[in-house]
Amino acid sequence: MSSPRDAPRKGMQLSWADPKFRAIIWQIVILGIIGGTIWYLVANTSANLAQRRIATGFEFMGRTAGIPIGEHLIAYDPSINTYGRAFVIGILNTLQVTIIGVVLVTLLGTFVGIASLSGNWLLSRLCRTYVEIMRDIPLLLHLLFWYTMVLGLPILREAIEVLPGVHISNNGVKVPLLDWQPAHSWASLAFIVGLVLVGIARRRATRIQNATGDRPKVWPLAIAALILVPAIIWLGFGAPFHMDIPVKGRFRFEGGGAVSGEMIALLIGLVLYHSAYAAEIVRSGITSVVSGQWEAAGALGLHRPTVLRKIVLPQALRVIIPPMTSTYLGVAKNSSLAVAIGYPDLVAIVNTMLNQTGQAIEGIALIMGVYLTISLTISLFMNWYNARMALVER
Amino acid sequence: MSATVNHIPMPARAEPKLLSLGPLEWARTNLFGSIWSSLVTLALGYFMLKFAVGFIDWALIKSVWTVQSDAAGKLDPTACRIVKGEGACWAVIWDKYRFILFGRYPYDEQWRGAIVIALFLALFVVSAMRRFWRKELAYIWIATLTTIGVLMWGGVFGLVYVPQDLWGGLPITLILSTFGLAFAFPLAVLVALGRRSTTLPAVKFICVVYIELIRGVPLISLLFMASVMFPLFMPVGLNPDKLLRAQVAIILFAAAYLAEVVRGGLQSLPKGQYEAADALGLTYWQKMGQIILPQALRTVIPPLVNTFIGFFKDTSLVLIIGIFDLLTSGKVALAEPIWQAYSTEVYLMLALIYFCFCFAMARYSRGLERELGRSVRR
Numbered sequence: 001m002s003s004p005r006d007a008p009r010k011g012m013q014l015s016w017a018d019p020k021f022r023a024i025i026w027q028i029v030i031l032g033i034i035g036g037t038i039w040y041l042v043a044n045t046s047a048n049l050a051q052r053r054i055a056t057g058f059e060f061m062g063r064t065a066g067i068p069i070g071e072h073l074i075a076y077d078p079s080i081n082t083y084g085r086a087f088v089i090g091i092l093n094t095l096q097v098t099i100i101g102v103v104l105v106t107l108l109g110t111f112v113g114i115a116s117l118s119g120n121w122l123l124s125r126l127c128r129t130y131v132e133i134m135r136d137i138p139l140l141l142h143l144l145f146w147y148t149m150v151l152g153l154p155i156l157r158e159a160i161e162v163l164p165g166v167h168i169s170n171n172g173v174k175v176p177l178l179d180w181q182p183a184h185s186w187a188s189l190a191f192i193v194g195l196v197l198v199g200i201a202r203r204r205a206t207r208i209q210n211a212t213g214d215r216p217k218v219w220p221l222a223i224a225a226l227i228l229v230p231a232i233i234w235l236g237f238g239a240p241f242h243m244d245i246p247v248k249g250r251f252r253f254e255g256g257g258a259v260s261g262e263m264i265a266l267l268i269g270l271v272l273y274h275s276a277y278a279a280e281i282v283r284s285g286i287t288s289v290v291s292g293q294w295e296a297a298g299a300l301g302l303h304r305p306t307v308l309r310k311i312v313l314p315q316a317l318r319v320i321i322p323p324m325t326s327t328y329l330g331v332a333k334n335s336s337l338a339v340a341i342g343y344p345d346l347v348a349i350v351n352t353m354l355n356q357t358g359q360a361i362e363g364i365a366l367i368m369g370v371y372l373t374i375s376l377t378i379s380l381f382m383n384w385y386n387a388r389m390a391l392v393e394r
Numbered sequence: 395m396s397a398t399v400n401h402i403p404m405p406a407r408a409e410p411k412l413l414s415l416g417p418l419e420w421a422r423t424n425l426f427g428s429i430w431s432s433l434v435t436l437a438l439g440y441f442m443l444k445f446a447v448g449f450i451d452w453a454l455i456k457s458v459w460t461v462q463s464d465a466a467g468k469l470d471p472t473a474c475r476i477v478k479g480e481g482a483c484w485a486v487i488w489d490k491y492r493f494i495l496f497g498r499y500p501y502d503e504q505w506r507g508a509i510v511i512a513l514f515l516a517l518f519v520v521s522a523m524r525r526f527w528r529k530e531l532a533y534i535w536i537a538t539l540t541t542i543g544v545l546m547w548g549g550v551f552g553l554v555y556v557p558q559d560l561w562g563g564l565p566i567t568l569i570l571s572t573f574g575l576a577f578a579f580p581l582a583v584l585v586a587l588g589r590r591s592t593t594l595p596a597v598k599f600i601c602v603v604y605i606e607l608i609r610g611v612p613l614i615s616l617l618f619m620a621s622v623m624f625p626l627f628m629p630v631g632l633n634p635d636k637l638l639r640a641q642v643a644i645i646l647f648a649a650a651y652l653a654e655v656v657r658g659g660l661q662s663l664p665k666g667q668y669e670a671a672d673a674l675g676l677t678y679w680q681k682m683g684q685i686i687l688p689q690a691l692r693t694v695i696p697p698l699v700n701t702f703i704g705f706f707k708d709t710s711l712v713l714i715i716g717i718f719d720l721l722t723s724g725k726v727a728l729a730e731p732i733w734q735a736y737s738t739e740v741y742l743m744l745a746l747i748y749f750c751f752c753f754a755m756a757r758y759s760r761g762l763e764r765e766l767g768r769s770v771r772r
Contacts, residue, residue, distance in 0.1 A: 019593065027596040034600060041627045048626045120431045121424035122438050136752035137745045138707035140714075141721060145741045333612035340714055347614055360622040367615045368607075375610040 045361070052358075060357045061087065067352050069344045071260055083353055090349035091370055097266060097345065098332045098374070104271045105331055106324075109278020114308070116283050127279065134276035139334055142269035147341040150261040157248075165245045170261060174246040177257035183237030187230040194225030262343035270331055277327050285320035286312060317389050325382035332374050336367075346370055456481030460488055471732045478735060486736040487743050490727040494740070497562015497723040503554055506545045507565045513542055514568045522758055527692070535576055542569070558635050562718030564747070566637070570709040570719065574644040575652075575702055581645070582652030583691075587682060589653065590660055601653070608650035613711055616643040621715040640712050648705050655701055659694035660686065693766065699759035703752050710748075720744060 014021060049056060061084040068078050073092045076085060116127035134142075151170050154160060159169035165176035178184065201218050209215040234240075244257075289312045297307040338345040347367055354363030426432040458473045458481060474483035487494075496507040517538045520526050526534070546565065549555035561569075588594070588601035608616070620643035621636065628634065663686060671681035710721040718726075724744045728737050 023593040027594050030594075030597055031600075044629050045626045047629075118434075119424070119427055120434050122435050122442075126438060126442070132753065132756075133749065136703075136707075136749045136756065138710040138721065138748055140710045141741060141745055141748065144721075144725065145738075145745070148737045148741065336612040336614045337711070337714075339614065347612070347618075351618065354622065360626065364615060364619050364623055367618070368611045371612055371615065372607070372610040 054358050056359075056361065058362055060353075060359055060362070063357075065353070067349065067356070069349065071263065071344055083357075086349050086353065087346075087366065090344065090346035093344055093349075094332075094335055094338075094346040094370070095374075097263065097270070097335045097338065097343070101267060101270045101274070101331045101335060102328050104267065105274045105278050105327065108271060108275035109327075110282050112275060112279035113282025114286065116279060117286060131276040131279050134272050135280075137273075139269060139273045140337055140340060142273050143265060143337055143341050146268045146272075147262070147265040150265045153261075159248065165243070167246060167248065172261040172264060173259045175257050175259070176243045176245045179240075179242040179244050181237070181240040183234050183240050186237070187234040190230045190233050191226060194222075194229060197225045198222045260343070262338070262341050265341055266335070266338050266343050269337075270334060274327055274331050274334070277330070278324065281320055281323045281327065282316075285316035288319045289315045314389075318386075321382060321386045321389060325379060325386075328378050328382070329375050332378060333371060336371075452480065453482050457484055458482070459484050461485040469732060474736065482739050483736045484739060486727075486733045486739050490730075490733065490740070491743075493563075493727050494720070494724050494743070495563045497566065497718045497726075498560050499562055499565075500554070500556060500560065503548070503556060506548070506553070506556075507563065510542050510545050510565045511568065513538055513545075514565075514572060517572070518755075539573065539576060558637055561637070563723045564720045566712075566718055567706070567709050567720040570637075570641060570644055570712065570717075571702070571706045573641060574648045574705055574709070577645045578648035578652055581649040582656055583687065585649060585653040586656035586660060589657055605650045605653055608647055609654070613643075613647050613708055614714060616647050617711060617715050619643065636715070636717055640715060640717050644705065644709065647708075648701075651701055651704070652698070655694050655697045656690070658697065659690035659692075662693055663690055696759045696763040696766065699755055699762070703755050703759075706751060706755075707748065720747065 016022060062082055064079065065081055065083045065086040066078050067083075067086050069076055069086060069089055071093060072089045073096065074085075074089060076089055078086075112127045112130060116124050116131065118124045118127075150172075153168060153170040156169045156171045159167040159171075159174070161167050167174040198218065198221060201221050205216050205218050246258075286308075293311055293315065294307060297311045298304075302310070335345055336347040339348040339351060342348070350363045350367050354360050357363075425435045456477050458477055461473050462470050469485075469489060471483070471485070474485055477483070492501070492504060495511075496504045499507050517535065520534060521531060544550060545553070546561060546569075547556060547558075585601045585604060588597045589605065591598045591601075617640060620639040624634070624639045624642070667685060667689065668681070671685040676684070709719060712719050713722045713725065716722070721744060724740050728734060728740055733740075
């Protein structure tokens with residue numbers, strides 16, 4: 001491997017003139033300083049904990065929580081359930097807001113980003129103004145403002161019925177909910193299986209098209225797998241269909257599903273703020289595709305929407321994905337601001353937990369651990385997606 | 395390169411005629427280009443007009459600007475209550491603007507807060523001018539920040555001493571973000587250099603862990619850490635005040651993000667610069683200080699400004715741990731019973747203040763990017 005002209009390899013010399021030796025000394029010194037600082041902080045902390053008689057450890061997670069939580073995706077009763085379960089509810093609430101937020105941010109951001117490049121002067125100006133205003137206002141101010149707006153809605157007793165069964169009040173939105181039966185579960189399962197089958201069929205069709213030029217028809221299978229089979233299953237169970245419609249009582253609604261005002265305010269704030277960033281990312285991604293691509297596709301006789309969908313966006317995605325990842329991470333992390341308006345997300349619940357138990361270190365370690373996991377998962381997924389979309393060069 | 399190319403004198407070409415469109419022609423191409431475009435224009439135009447008319451009606455025409463005081467000298471918000479829902483009540487701003495801007499800072503000393511705001515603005519303007527981009531700028535920063543500290547605290551030169559827990563409002567927002575930047579920046583440069591280090595793997599590892607750890611968690615968790623865990627870290631009995639703890643958290647947070655920006659600048663430099671410096675026999679610090687950093691930092695000023703805009707907005711999060719920044723003082727002003735119903739007006743004013751700062755910085759950063767890009771492309 002080494003050419004004959006290589007300098008002879010020297011062993012390390014214990015002298016300041018040897019860069020390798022210097023590097024080792026420097027690292028020892030720096031690690032020593034950092035280690036010493038950490039040791040000092042840990043020593044202080046344990047002295048403080050001993051003085052305040054705070055026990056360490058996670059035993060408190062098994063104790064009864066006693067925290068009332070307004071929204072929970074899994075059953076929860078503060079007088080029975082433990083801190084551990086409250087913690088899980090916090091994670092689920094955070095994930096719920098993050099996932100809905102990311103989807104809405106992507107949709108709104110893509111729309112505004114594309115619209116800001118529109119040939120219509122009014123539309124593009126409006127979109128750019130939207131971006132400029134939304135992202136120059138702190139997210140927390142967004143949240144406080146939208147929460148006041150939600151609280152300014154009519155009180156529960158005078159709730160507005162915007163659609164049949166959908167009531168809006170300062171308490172949130174009440175929606176009709178389908179009374180879920182086994183038939184619906186089986187039909188949904190059949191639908192998902194159908195989706196997978198159609199996906200496989202489409203890939204096969206593309207393969208055959210690439211090989212022979214003829215594309216076998218996929219749509220008959222799609223209709224059968226996505227509509228007919230689930231419908232037959234549903235009918236086979238006797239076609240149960242009963243909507244649980246919220247009925248206005250004296251002080252509260254009976255039945256139906258509910259979305260709380262806090263969650264609505266949080267979602268509006270998060271989506272408005274982050275969609276402005278997403279729109280900028282989409283816009284700069286599209287402008288990064290050279291205009292020759294538009295012209296070439298136009299010369300082939302494709303319509304502008306088709307060009308955008310089939311030619312420009314796939315190329316723009318390579319520029320869009322990395323910054324979009326940090327926007328998604330931002331949505332996940334900023335959902336923690338929910339604590340300011342009282343939505344019971346992870347941070348809000350853990351914050352109550354650590355105020356009640358005094359277990360500050362454990363509480364903050366839990367918050368950080370969960371967010372690190374979420375952040376890493378999102379980055380890993382987006383890296384995988386990015387690798388899939390990346391230009392494969394010969 | 396251009397010196398080696400033989401220039402063939404080109405015959406001067408006639409400048410193409412400027413296509414000047416009349417307003418009608420302009421509208422036809424930009425607003426009514428197709429059926430869909432026309433429909434969008436009409437629909438948008440209708441809604442925007444309706445919104446604008448409604449807003450002007452609410453904010454200017456039906457609004458109340460001042461309210462009367464009753465016999466006891468108390469403000470009487472009846473005038474506002476009458477127009478509630480139809481007109482804005484700007485009287486709340488008129489009554490509370492000094493509290494919103496300066497918080498609980500002693501009323502007679504609030505001119506000091508005003509000077510501090512002016513000093514910050516001057517500092518930003520001076521830093522924005524390219525002719526001041528030299529080492530001396532650091533001294534200007536140190537001098538200004540010291541003056542600001544003296545003005546806020548007082549206790550010398552005949553100024554009344556004002557304890558830190560009385561500070562509030564816009565000065566706090568500016569202090570948290572600007573001091574955050576001033577202290578985070580040197581740390582960020584060190585961390586970025588550490589992450590790029592090839593000879594010190596242990597240091598590189600620590601820098602990577604630090605950056606990824608901080609960037610992976612929300613600022614709020616760091617602020618909680620500062621407010622509940624920091625006291626545990628200190629020797630028994632020593633308890634630094636809340637503002638300082640929040641400031642430390644913001645510095646640590648900012649440094650991780652700035653380090654990534656600086657790293658981008660370090661990576662954008664061509665390798666030849668490093669090799670040339672090595673070939674001259676410069677030591678590591680000479681190479682970085684004289685050759686690499688001056689060029690790298692110049693290229694990252696636009697993203698640096700964008701990051702700073704982010705911190706400026708993020709300082710509002712200190713509301714959650716109860717520090718009296720601009721947003722908190724706005725919220726506290728609203729706690730007064732007579733003004734409770736007029737939060738929209740106060741939030742609009744706060745939004746306007748934040749918007750002015752962020753918009754100005756964003757415009758500056760974009761202009762700079764274009765200008766720097768031009769000189770690089772040349």
